[in-house]
Amino acid sequence: MxxxxxxxxxxxxxxxxxxxxxxxxxxxxxxxxxxxxxxxxxxxxxxxxxxxxAFGVQREIQVEQIPMGTxxxxxxxxxxxxxxxxxxxIRQSTEEEKEQIDTPEDMDIAKQKVIEATLKEIADEAEKIKQKLNAEIEQGLVTVETNGFRIVIRINEKGSFSSASAVLKPGFEPVMDKITESVMESKGKVIVAGHTDDIPIKTVMYRSNWELSSSRAVTVAQYILEKQHIDPHRFLIEGHADTHPLLPNDSPQNRAVNRRVEIVLARDEAFLNDRNQAVETLQMDATPDIKP
Incomplete structure (x- = not known):
């Protein structure tokens, strides 16, 4: 077909x-x-x-000026x-922009500014604590001082503990309440350190000054934690016995000064660990011992 x-x-x-x-x-x-x-x-x-x-692309390319375009x-x-x-x-521009370079001198100036601002803040906080404990300071029950990035609230043995005892004396609670309020309003680590004189002790309760100093520090820390809802991870308990005296143990008066419990509000550790600061890391020599 x-x-x-x-x-x-x-x-x-x-x-x-x-x-x-x-x-x-x-x-x-x-x-x-x-x-x-x-x-x-x-x-x-x-x-x-x-x-x-995957392919090992080069991370950095050395150029004099950053390429720009639209x-x-x-x-x-x-x-x-x-x-x-x-x-x-993103707003792109073809105009040349000045590149701001941080020189070592600029970094040192920035660090110094951060340090000065933090020290001023700590000094103001210590002054507020002194005003709150003004009556107790005049009575010789406590002392408040600053040491670098740290505020030291020193509880003297007078009125706080009896001899060879780690139990707070009756009537010392109002003082501890004021100290607890100051600790709650503070920042950073809270180091509670107990100290004794050089006279050896050996009782049924405490085998040495190490146990006595540690027990007093635990008593103070426990009182603060029970009164306020404070993060227990902030606390560090230390017992130094007679290894860090404020004065030589050569008289009863000096020994009385050395028998104490120190509450150290340490801002240096928090300051170094704070990643939101203008400076990434601040190198400083901070010792854990508190000396006058």
Whole structure:
């Protein structure tokens, strides 16, 4: 049977293949424009990090000036996104900008400013504690002083503990309440350290001055923790016996001064561990011993 002369040829016409290719190219072109205009910065960074780890991309490139340029799509096209992306917050400029370089001198000045501001804050806090304990200081029950980044609240044996005892005397609770309030309002570590004189002790309760000094420190710390809801992780208990005297143990008066419990509000450790400071790390020599 012969073909019908009036029937069209079998298959698509020749121009249809060219038209389909053109439509495909146009679709790819617009998809490419859309992908460049709405870049996911977070995902792009993750992909770049993965490629860096996989292929060993060089991390740093030594250049005299930072290359800068403008993105035509970023300036003249805003993708239809509801949430703002980090790219939309970036304002690019072709003008040269001065690069601020932190020299060692600038770093030293910044450190000094941070130190001075912190020391002033500690001095103001110590003055408030002195005003709160003014009556007790005049009676010789407590003393308050500063030592670098630390505030030392010293509880004297007078009125606080009986001889060879780690139990607070009746009537000393109001003093401890004021001290507890000051500790609650403070920052940083709370070091409670007990001290004795050089006269040896050996009783049923305490085998040595080490146990006596530690027990007195525990008594003070326990009183503070029971009165207020303070994080116990801030506390550090120390018993020094007669190893850190304030005065030589050569008279009854000096021995009485050495028998004490010190509450040290240590800001140096908190200051060094604080990652929100303007300076990343502050190197300083801080000893745990409190000396006049």
């Amino acid at each position: 012969s073909d019908c002369p009036k029937c069209p040829p079998v298959g698509a016409p020749a121009w249809l293949a060219t038209f389909a290719d053109l439509m495909s190219l146009l679709m790819c072109f617009f998809i490419l424009l859309l992908s460049m205009a709405s870049m996911d910065v977070v995902k792009f960074k993750k992909v770049a990090d993965s490629l860096k780890e 993105s035509v799509i970023e300036q003249h096209f805003s993708p239809g996104q509801i949430q703002q992306t980090p790219l939309e917050e």
